[in-house]
Amino acid sequence: MSKKITSILTVIIFLAGCSHLFAQIQTGKPLPASGEEKKILAVLDDMDRNQRQGMMNVPVDDGRLLRLLTEATNAQHVVEIGTSNGYSGIWFCLALNKTGGKLTTYEIDARRAALARENFRRAGVSNMVTLIEGDAHEQVMKLKEPVDIVFLDADKTGYIDYLNKLLPLVRPGGLIIAHNMSPRMADPAYIKAITSDPRLETIFLNMEAAGVGVTLMKR
Numbered sequence: 001m002s003k004k005i006t007s008i009l010t011v012i013i014f015l016a017g018c019s020h021l022f023a024q025i026q027t028g029k030p031l032p033a034s035g036e037e038k039k040i041l042a043v044l045d046d047m048d049r050n051q052r053q054g055m056m057n058v059p060v061d062d063g064r065l066l067r068l069l070t071e072a073t074n075a076q077h078v079v080e081i082g083t084s085n086g087y088s089g090i091w092f093c094l095a096l097n098k099t100g101g102k103l104t105t106y107e108i109d110a111r112r113a114a115l116a117r118e119n120f121r122r123a124g125v126s127n128m129v130t131l132i133e134g135d136a137h138e139q140v141m142k143l144k145e146p147v148d149i150v151f152l153d154a155d156k157t158g159y160i161d162y163l164n165k166l167l168p169l170v171r172p173g174g175l176i177i178a179h180n181m182s183p184r185m186a187d188p189a190y191i192k193a194i195t196s197d198p199r200l201e202t203i204f205l206n207m208e209a210a211g212v213g214v215t216l217m218k219r
């Protein structure tokens with residue numbers, strides 16, 4: 001066997017060994033720490049397996065990220081634009097259940113809003129959720145209370161309008177999270193707004209999938 005072939009084989013064997021290591025450090029499934037969490041996670045799992053069709057839900061990893069950011073910031077009020085069937089909303093509720101906070105979520109489509117209500121009910125989180133049916137561009141103007149987290153996941157060209165309307169309500173230390181930040185989907189005007197304002201600090205996560213923008217309203 002030539003020296004060249006031996007070196008190539010050595011590299012392949014080394015990479016195969018590494019992939020085994022990577023496999024061991026994968027995130028794994030979310031583990032419920034209580035009966036309540038178990039019930040909510042079971043509904044999320046059912047929605048993931050049986051309701052995704054036509055619902056445009058966030059991927060599981062992005063849902064976990066939403067929960068993590070909400071719990072870590074001890075959020076008391078999350079505002080979500082684009083409820084769909086309530087999948088991402090229930091990930092927020094998993095955290096709000098611990099922080100004692102609430103979710104205000106907006107959906108323009110009556111059929112998806114009805115399905116969301118049913119999903120919130122069976123997850124046992126309806127008491128934390130206010131679902132507002134209608135065009136969020138108009139409806140958010142009625143919001144007056146402080147907001148800890150804004151989650152944008154509706155009409156992509158509308159993100160800049162939602163940002164302009166909701167930023168004044170976001171508390172210092174709060175977050176604006178935007179879904180579908182991949183260059184193929186994101187509105188350049190929104191990207192510019194969150195990356196050129198000195199009051200804000202933005203990073204992009206999970207860009208190998210749909211992409212999530214996480215923007216901090218600096219203190």
Ligand SMILES: C[S@@+](CC[C@H](N)C(=O)[O-])C[C@H]1O[C@@H](n2cnc3c(N)ncnc32)[C@H](O)[C@@H]1O
Pocket residue numbers: 055056057058081082083084085086087088089106107108109112134135136137153154155158
């Ligand atoms: C990508 S889906 C939301 C998915 C949801 N966040 C999840 O991960 O489970 C976008 C939703 O936004 C809704 N939507 C679009 N434009 C809207 C508007 N102007 N006001 C309120 N909802 C809107 C759509 O009907 C759709 O259900």
